[in-house]
Amino acid sequence: MTSGSTPPPALDAAALDGLEAVSAAVLAMSGHLEVREVLRRITASARSLLGAEYAALGVPDDHGGFAQFVVDGVTDEQWRAIGPLPRQHGVLATMLHEYTPTRLADVRQAPAFGGWPEAHPELKDFLGMPILDGEEILGAVFLANKPGGFTDHDERLLRMLAAHASLALANANLYERSRELTLAGERARIAHDLHDAVSQKLFSLRLTAKAAATLVDRDPARARQELHEVARLAAEAADELRAVVIELRPAALDEDGLVATLASQVQVLDRAHTATVVFDEDGGVRTLPPAQEAAVLRIAQEALHNALRHARPRRVEVTLRGTRNRGALLRVTDDGCGFDPESVRRAGRHLGLVSMRDRAQTVGGHLTLTSAPGRGTVIELEVPGA
Known part of the structure; x- marks a missing residue:
């Protein structure tokens, strides 16, 4: 620190509590690589961080709707009663195209509100935040029903969480794509093994069996030799298939x-x-x-x-x-x-x-x-x- 410089202002207790809460939420969602689990952790962390009654997270598909939709605060029985995923209507779907947060005192008064199914919980105050990777919208997290409503402080906390969520979700997406490429490579290798080994064995087996069939009447001794060769080739083919099947087993x-x-x-x-x-x-x-x-x-x-x-x-x-x-x-x-x-x-x-x-x-x-x-x-x- 240079002489005469002013020290930065100390963080008050509320700010420290907020940072600690964000830190705990980030740690909770960063230890997972499967996309679905990361989405679930982000949703639960956001709900817990802001003290909301309900939370949801939607991931866009290629048609303007939701490819995945995760909820927290709703029981499995309630979710089944609600019915199919929301698609291309309502406040939630419009959030998939918004780069800025949406905070509403009453979501039911929003122009885009299109109602909800009979079994859906009654929502009032609402806060939605996009999860961005540069210019790409990876998803949007939604919170509803906080006692006293959502504040500027809540919006800042959720923005911080969404920035970290973007990293966790991008990392999970890369992991799953890498795993898909690895599986594709393994399938190609196994297909190559099948072609090089098993298919050749089966081709030889068929030819040898045909030869044995033609020799049964005119040269029984030679036919027996060919049949022994059929048995040997069949055993080798079985070994090859067994080896390939073993490699297909999960590690x-x-x-x-x-x-x-x-x-x-x-x-x-x-x-x-x-x-x-x-x-x-x-x-x-x-x-x-x-x-x-x-x-x-x-x-x-x-x-x-x-x-x-x-x-x-x-x-x-x-x-x-x-x-x-x-x-x-x-x-x-x-x-x-x-x-x-x-x-x-x-x-x-x-x-x-x-x-x-x-x-x-x-x-x-x-x-x-x-x-x-x-x-x-x-x-x-x-x-x-x-």
Whole structure:
């Protein structure tokens, strides 16, 4: 502070209480990533912050109405009795096109008021605030029925909350879009696996079965050989389908954590394949950031998939260890046929190695692969912690 400067005025108790209330509301809605839950938290926080009897939050669709509508202060039974969502009429819908707040002493006297269903609560004083991301209206929050009516102070508090709500809602939207892209990528990969593996097996199976049928009368011994080949191909196709179905199962990382999820998937693979598949961890793996846990799980799945599909192993071992930097070290080892990594690279066959390395780099991890013909394969991934 320079000499002679005037200190800023101290905040009075009411202002401090308001800031603390806004802070509590922001914390309540910022710890969630699913859009619906964020909308619910914003609505409940706004109602609690301003002491209103009812609160609602609408998100616009592409047709001038509501894509989503969340309420607080109304029971489930009341909401079902009210009926369908409000669409393109009334004060609420007009708020989806307003960049400024709307404060009314009696919402029933507003020109745009179009009434409400018989089971709808009786609303009087009203405060509506847009949730803006630049020039885009992400939604609008509405409050009604506060004892004594809404004040300038209430409007300032709600404006502050709406600014933070915009960040929380934009973050949740980005998260869901990212998840949709990830799911689309996983579907594309699984479709590729089905085409490359299962469909080829089934094509071979059909041809071999036809050959066996033509040989039954003139060369029964050869027909029996072909039928043995049919059985072998059918078993391989079943294994391929089983592997794809297992990969479709949800990871359950949020509920069970990385160690339990990985252990569960290893158990399923051990039951599904003739090879012995085992998992071991040292108890020192700390909770990792979500992106790191997802990368470890996906790389483990890819390494197991490669080993069981291509290496013809008798045993596959998966180990997970904690590291000094609070990260984790994953190792997937098989005693299968092995391969020459350089020859595979020159031939343009990647065995999922490119995607594994990309996943590792995305989370700041390091992936190494060691293999040789007849010597099995070891894949190691180290990722940093928080």
